[in-house]
Amino acid sequence: MQFLKFEVGDVIELKKPHPCGNKQFKILRVGGEMRILCLGCDHDMTIDRIKLEKATKRFISGGEKNE
DSSP states (O other), X not given: OOOOOOOTTOEEEESSOOTTSXXXXXXXXXXXXXXXXXXXXXXXXXXXXXXXXXXXXXXXXXXXXXX
């Protein structure tokens, strides 16, 4: 199993949109639980790292380039 390397400041696109309709999120904190910020409505939330890895579609910008 390959782990994604998230870094603070990365912008990612998720598979499903936030209720506001936006799919892009910025990573605010890394660890076992990740803190992400919706770039559409500025709502921040905490999500388990494993759930976030499964929900990530692609990297938009940041530490790791598009894979």
